[in-house]
Amino acid sequence: MALVRAAVVVLDCAEPEKLAAFYKELLGAEEIVATANRVEIKGVDGMRMAFRRDMNVTPPSWPRPEDSFQAHIDFHVDDLDEVELRVIGLGGRALDTRDAAGPYEERGYSDPAGHSFTLRRTPSTAPKQG
Structure with missing residues (x-):
């Protein structure tokens, strides 16, 4: 029996x-818990995130070195351009949208509160059709 059953990014x-x-809009998620100081959501794939009120929070400054990464989230996507438009439309901000070399393409963004995250397109592992 596992000692830890679930994880929540807060x-x-x-x-x-x-x-x-x-x-919630970006992930097509549903709200599952809301209190005066915390809101938790669950994405269609089971990913859970929570947002905790802290009036003194200082957002990370990445890519500037002052308060650089405190933490960030990688989201796997099929179409970087399509999801980028959605992120910007929802109030997110592009931080580093140069396509990275290598097998994984990724672009960096921040949410409206300044937390950084990466959209990462991974190559399909499905056999090619036709």
Whole structure:
């Protein structure tokens, strides 16, 4: 029997309701818990995120070195351009959208509260059709 059954990525922010709405739309998620200081969502693939109120939070400054990465999230996507448009439309901000060399293409963004995340396109492992 596992001692740990689930994990939740928790981001501190001044306005958890607004940040939860951003990720809820981005991930096609549903809200599962909301209190005065915390909102938790669950994505269609089971990924869970929570947003905790902290009025003194300082967002990371990546790519500037001052407060660089505190943590970041990788999201796997099929179409970088399509998801980028959605991120920007929801209030996110591009940080590093140069295509990385190698087998994985990735681009860096921040959510409306300044937390950084990466959209990563991974090569398909399915056999080619036709």
